[in-house]
Amino acid sequence: MHISEGVLSAPVLAGGAAFAVAGIAVGLKKLDNNRIPQAGILAAAFFVASLVHVPIGPSSMHLILNGIVGLLMGWAAFPVIAVALVLQAILFQFGGITSLGVNTIIMAGPAVLGYYLFTPFIARGHTTAMAGAFACGFTAVLVSALIAAAALMLTGEAFLEVSAALVAAHIVVMIIEGIITMFCVAFLKKVQPSMLSIG
């Protein structure tokens, strides 16, 4: 899902960068001091998650974890994910420096969306919370694939074909991310519900 260097046209890259900077600014403003260490730990987890490869048939996919990052951080998912993506681009050549803005939107946009859509479910009873958590992990990756396809469409690829290919390639990751998000929420609800912004 990381878009490489040189794939997208300059206007798409510039637009992505502008939106990403705006998102990071909002995220940093909304980030409380006492949540900074949590942001650091989540950034580290997001950074390393892409190195965990899930074998799917003959190919493999890596974890993304933007659903759980969004659920825990809200708007602060933008700076968290941006820092992790910068390091992934520099150290592992995932994505590229010029496509950082677009990649941040692809990963952090759905994270924030998931925060707004699914936090109300997390506060409810066990079954609803678990369903909400699964849906959050699942939807975040799905929306990421759709945004990536939209970015590629603006540079000339056919939207339906690319989005279908991306969604098909990530369907197992979506389910795995849903399950991981579910376990994380179940654990945090018992141990430290304050981390889930539900008090």
Added chain:
Amino acid sequence: MMRTYLKRTPLTKAGWLYLIIGVILMVYAGPALGHGVQGRITPQTGMQVNASYDDGEPMAYAAVEVTHADEKLPFQTGRTDRNGCFVFLPDKPGDWRVVVNDGMGHQLSLTTQLDKNLELNKESGPEKTYGALSRPEKALMGIAIIFGLSGVFFWWRGRAEMRKVRDAKKTVS
């Protein structure tokens, strides 16, 4: 003999001239008006491109574009095979650029330099080397950088807080 034959035929001299010109045109223009095709399959060595994702999975059926540094138009376009391989036969020395794009956001860009014998210039091989650190070492480095950054950010935010507290103390005293 020829003269009597020419006299007997109904064609005039001009008619013969047209006929001869027509035959010449047909013989020479033939290849230009209708292309025949020919070809053969021979074992051949060329420049082989192997494109794969970082986990080793081949970039199968990805679009490839081969361009010489001095030319604007691509020398060759095509797709990798199911093993992520692509072979091209460069026809002149210099820098050659190969771009492999899977259409889903991943793009591999390689440059190679050929000498006048169209052989790989060893000094500028196509392999990119990304530092000497292994992947776990890089992961550790990344985590350390992230923790360092959050520490610096924490201190920076804390400094503003401390200033507020100090100012509050001053106004109290």
